[in-house]
Amino acid sequence: MRLEVIDADKCVGCQSCMFACTRIHKDAGLSKTCIKVRSAGGMERGFMVVTCIACYDPPCARACPEDALIVRESGGVNLNKSKCTGCGNCVKSCIVKAVFWDDDNNKPLICRYCGYCAKYCPYGVIELKGDKKDMKGADNNVG
Amino acid sequence: MLDRKYSRVLYIDLTNKRFYKEDRHDLFEKYIGGAGVAIQLLKENCPQGIDAFDPQNPIIFAVGPLNGLFPLASKTVAMFKSPHTGNLGESHAGGRSAVAIRMAGYGAIVIKGKSERPCYIAIHDGKVFFRDATTLWGNKSSISAGHFIRENEPSTGFRTIIRIGHAGERLIPFACVATETYRHFGRLGLGAVFGSKNLKAVVVSGKRSLPVFDTNQYNKVYDEIFKSATESALMKKYHEIGTPVNVASLNISNGLPTRNLKQSSFEKADKISGEAIAEGFLGKRLACAHCPVACIHIAAIREPYSDEPYFYKTTMIGYDYELIYALGSMLGGSDVPGMLMLIDKIEYAGLDCMTTGVVFAWMTEAFERGIITEKETMGVIPKWGDYKSYQEALRLLLEQPNDFYLALSKGVRHVASIYGGKDFALSFGGNEMPGYHTGPSAHVGYLIGARHSHLDNAGYSVDKKLLSSSEITAQEIASLIVSEEKWRQILSSLVICFFAREIYKPEVVLRALQTTGFNLSQEELTSISKEILKEKYAFKIREGFSFDNLEIPERIFQTPSSAGFINKDFFMQTLNSAKEIIQKDIMS
Structure with missing residues (x-):
């Protein structure tokens, strides 16, 4: 499974996806979001939707000194929280800036490819694609 | 118990470049938030009779318990003494302001004093930075202040940039404040109050967790509201x-x-x-x-x-x-x-x-x-x-x-008081008219409304009722305006966008509030709404408002409205009824 940005030009910047992501992690607000909508240099230029693109050879996993990020068969990573020391190398390694940070737990926030955010996008900007067989372990990614 | 960070007020002193935080659960528990809390903070911080450009005039931003939790709870309330009317200044704006203030961990921000030189304030979570803005002051190039601040501050996607333009720096009393380029604290001159403090902008960012008391109930109410808004x-x-x-x-x-x-x-x-x-x-x-x-x-x-x-x-x-x-x-x-x-x-x-x-x-x-x-x-x-x-x-x-443009820059009431033409100077309490000539109710609303804005009163929709029923009396109109105005004090304390007022009916509001720790009954809500409106009128009266010396531009009686020509006698009766209702039911 991977989350795809179908058409960022349709994004209105409501950030409903970010609030949804936090809610699926049994929280409220924006603290646990693994997706970010930001302006592309002022609202007049539209928006950038920052999501984990589920790399097949993820730099975040290679940057992790503790092997806490386990590469999934279909791309992307799952987080083994008990191994993570909170060094933040994964954040620095991600050039799309899709590794977010959980200040409460001092650990990365990794997209779990559940597609809950897409359900709250009224404009079809994002979509979950692929099949569900490799979802195992993803539930541990956040929270 | 409320979210501890929600009941926190951030006080910023621009003169001494100091800031401190205070837990004001006393205010938030009693008045919910937004407009309800802001009017209290204004009363506490704005000395009676001061000039709007006095450094003591506070700029108050307040959000409500539903901001950051529910869709369409997207507004921030700003309160200040208005340089345009010399009375209560209340203006609402959306953009990312409300979510950012709530996420930074504050229910309200109070800005006082005057900076020695142009500055902007950056509030990132618990920290406050006073940044030099002399380079941005007076800049009229096509690259706006927003561009530079955007480059200079962290937390893109989780922040708001609330700023003024050249008109605010020049203290034009109807200068506005922009947030995220396209939303504005538009009316009543907050931009000039910023300018008088040498304050170019306020940046706020944060991304924290908000406590909810019953997650299942929260998700349920959330989905209901989201569905109404989108489907x-x-x-x-x-x-x-x-x-x-x-x-x-x-x-x-x-x-x-x-x-x-x-x-x-x-x-x-x-x-x-x-x-x-x-x-x-x-x-x-x-x-x-x-x-x-x-x-x-x-x-x-x-x-x-x-x-x-x-x-x-x-x-x-x-x-x-x-x-x-x-x-x-x-x-x-x-x-x-x-x-x-x-x-x-x-x-x-x-x-x-x-x-x-x-x-x-x-x-x-x-x-x-x-x-x-x-x-x-x-x-x-x-x-x-x-x-x-x-x-x-x-x-x-x-x-x-020249003198003419100086007078013009103070609005139509002022320029007409010098050059004449009062009859067609479309000012209501010093504020220029909004775009609804729908009948007597709209204009009564502009005259007596707590913040002189079309959105603050129900005049426009009451006029619609007038169209369908010619039986309606002046007293009924006045009563409808005041009662809707009371309810809107609640909406602007939550703080809901008024466009969503058909979604946020009292029953929905009560259930949404419950998940945030406010267990209120319908009666309690009604009594809070009355209390907030009372406090606003008390402030207005303190600053010189009176029902008895309202200036009404003759023009509104000369041009047919949606409800036909407005009959002056009927209009005055409606105004009098409104005065009586407010004095008897609200102020007592």
Whole structure:
């Protein structure tokens, strides 16, 4: 499974996806979001939707000194929280800036490819694609 | 118990570059938040009778318990003493301001004092930074202050940049404050209060967790509201054509103020209707943070450079009903690109578009009647629909090179008190009229409303009832206006966008509040709403408002409204009834 940005030009910047992501992690607000909508240099230029693109050879996993990020068969990573020391190398390694940070737990926030955010996008900007067989372990990614 | 960080107030002292935080659960528990808390903070922090440009005049931003938790709870309430009316200043704006303030861990921010030199404030979670803004002050280049601040501050996507333009620095009393380019604390001159404090901008960011008391219930209420906002026809009008959908309907019903309200319908309304602008110019739609409706409509205007072939620039300009009214029909203009470019110039300067439109409309009629001449206007010949003349007038309004433009820059009440033309100076308590000439209720609302804005009172919708029933009495109208105004104190304490008022019915509000720790009954809600309204009137009266010396522009009786010609006696009866109800039921 991977989350795809179908058409960022349709994004209105409501950030409903970010609030949804936090809610699926049994929280409220924006603290646990693994997706970010930001302006592309002022609202007049539209928006950038920052999501984990589920790399097949993820730099975040290679940057992790503790092997806490386990590469999934279909791309992307799952987080083994008990191994993570909170060094933040994964954040620095991600050039799309899709590794977010959980200040409460001092650990990365990794997209779990559940597609809950897409359900709250009224404009079809994002979509979950692929099949569900490799979802195992993803539930541990956040929270 | 409430979210501990929600009941926190951040106090910022610009004179001494100090800040401190105080837990004010006393206020938040009693008055919910938003407007309810802001009026208390204003009462506490604004000494009686001070000049609006006195450093002691506080700028108060307040959010509510539903901000950051529920969709369409997207507004921040600003309160201050207004330099434009000399009385209560209350203005609401969305953008990302409300979510950012809540996420930074505050229910309200109080800014006092005056910085020695131009500065901006950056609030990132618990920290406050005073940044030098001397470079940005007086900058009129095409690169706005917003661009520089955006580059200079962290937390993109989780922040708001609330800033003023040149008009605020120049202390023009109807200067506005912009947030995220396209949303504004538009009315009553907050921009000039910023300017008087040498304050260019306030940046706020944060991304924390908000406690909810029953997660299942929270998700349930959330989904209900989200569904109403996205699937029902209820919000469709704001979403598709946006607020300009009103141009056509108000025009047909004689409710669209045209040429300084000499007319109430515009023969060229089809050229400036929401449908026409959407078809020809709509380039993009945007939303405030946490609002899936996306009512913000942005037009794209492509202009060629005259000095080089095949060289163009495309400007993205926000438009709303009120702007089309004030700078379209009110100025007799139907040239959409001309209107949009004027909107762009006014917004760039940081003036309130609505007030500026009404000011230019008065100027045009005064010129027509010979009250003012080219001597006063310095060669500008204001002419209905001639946007070149208005662009020129705007430049002079900002520079104020003579006494006339200085007077004009203080609004129509002021300029008419010097040059004459009071009868057609469309000011209500010093604030220029909004775009609804729908009948007596709308105008009574502007006169007695707690913040003189069309959205603050129910006048417009009460006028609709008047259309369908000629039996309605003055007293009934007054009672409907006041009772809706009470309820809107609750909405503006939560803080809900008033466009969502049909979704946030009392029963929904109570259930949403419950998940945030407010266990209130309908009766308690009613009593809080009355208390908030009472406090607002108390402040207004303290600062000189009286029901007995209201100035009513004769023009409103001379031009037919959606409810026909407004009968002056009936109007005065309605006003008197409103006064009685407020004195008896609210102030007692």
